[in-house]
Amino acid sequence: MTTLGEELKHSIESLDEVSDSPNLDAQTLFADRMGKSKAWILAHPEAELPVKTHHSIQADIIQLKNRVPLPYVLGHWEFYGLDFILTQDTLIPRPETELLVEQALNYLSQHPKKKWAADVGTGSGCIAIALAKTKPNLSFIATDISYPALKVAHENASRHDVAKRIQFIQSDLLPPVNQPYDLICANLPYIPADLLPTLKVAKGEPALALDGGLNGLEIIGRFLESAPHWISPGGCLLIEIEQSQGPLVQSLARRAFPLAETNVLKDLAGFDRLVTIQLPEKKSSNED
Ligand SMILES: C[S@@+](CC[C@H](N)C(=O)[O-])C[C@H]1O[C@@H](n2cnc3c(N)ncnc32)[C@H](O)[C@@H]1O
Structure with missing residues (x-):
């Protein structure tokens, strides 16, 4: 014994x-x-x-x-106080991504009528599910280029009882929409491709979830170019970044949204982690 x-x-x-x-x-x-x-x-x-x-x-x-990283061995991991099933097709949710969730909740609390959101690159579904769980009137489109990741995300949404309010779609970034979103959350791959092989922390996780191409900004750059088609007036975009990318992503954001207020927020470790883009509300005709 x-x-x-x-x-x-x-x-x-x-x-x-x-x-x-x-x-x-x-x-x-x-x-x-x-x-x-x-x-x-x-x-x-x-x-x-x-x-x-x-x-x-x-x-x-x-x-x-x-x-093999511990969360994959266990088959699940905690994010924002909720337990998420994981497989090696999904990124392990990171505590620093909770900053994005908190900022999304701030925006939704200040704009209670906004209830149509997107989560681009949903992975395990952790961002969309944490938000849908906290805000019962919120509905989502959650996309990922990886079908196996989407299957895990859907399973997580069912476990947390929010599957009816999140539509999971396999897509490169976002599919065309009829109704632009009030809120778009994006934690897309942002690690520079040449840095990836040197990162111990990235071992064992899917390259598709981490590899941001040249200087790490190929996917985020493409996302920002298209984002004006997807977001509504008064809407908010939240983009997680790698710590060195704050100034560059902020300038890409300003180019895509010249009238918006953009900010770079730091995580608890003091590193640039999130770019926020807040669009102005459309002026009504009698304001002109
Ligand atoms: C950094 S992971 C984030 C996963 C999850 N949102 C999280 O915060 O833990 C990025 C995710 O984006 C997906 N992805 C990569 N390229 C994409 C693209 N062009 N369009 C949509 N999703 C993409 C990956 O498969 C991966 O699941």
């Missing part, structure tokens, strides 16, 4: 060479597989590890040692 404490210690030692946070990774894995909290795992080293759980954890450790 193996105790939890012994096996946890073994696992931490095995992960030491492949992880920057072997303690946390092992605790998270054990907590998930045993259906307990991390605090419980630490407080019960004497607990007996059921044989089945022991075998499943050993298989997980092999995957982690092969450098």
Whole structure:
């Protein structure tokens, strides 16, 4: 019989060479597989590890040692307080993307009549689903170029009971629309192609979700060129960026939307992370 404490210690030692946070990774894995909290795992080293759980954890450790990221091994991850199913077709949602969600919620709270939104490059669906869950009158078109990612996003929307308000469409950026959007959220690939192979953090995640081409701005640039067709007067666009791209994306945004107010916001680590574009409301005819 193996105790939890012994096996946890073994696992931490095995992960030491492949992880920057072997303690946390092992605790998270054990907590998930045993259906307990991390605090419980630490407080019960004497607990007996059921044989089945022991075998499943050993298989997980092999995957982690092969450098499969922990969220893919677990098959799910948390974003904005919600649990999202993940596969290797979907980007692992990042905490810094919560800034985009918070800004979208600010805009929607200040403009309560706006309720038609798009999420471009939806991946696991985390942005659209977090927003639809928080704002019950909001409806979305959520697109991705990857069909396997869209299937995961749809499954997540069903789990969180918002599938009726989010239409998932496979598309390059956004399909043509009859009704322009009030809000467009875009977390598109933005890593410069030549930087991608050097990034440890990007190992194991889909290149389609990360590779932003030359200087990282090929897809965002194309998005901004087309965006004036998709957004309504008074609408808001939120674009997540890589930390070095603030000034360049802001100038592309100003070129696409000369009358809009554009800003670059920093994430909690102090890096440029989000470009916001707020369009003016159309003047009514008697204002002219
Ligand atoms: C950085 S990931 C973001 C995923 C998710 N929104 C998130 O925040 O975790 C970018 C996503 O955009 C998708 N994508 C890449 N190129 C695209 C394009 N031209 N049109 C639509 N989606 C695209 C990728 O498949 C990927 O799911």
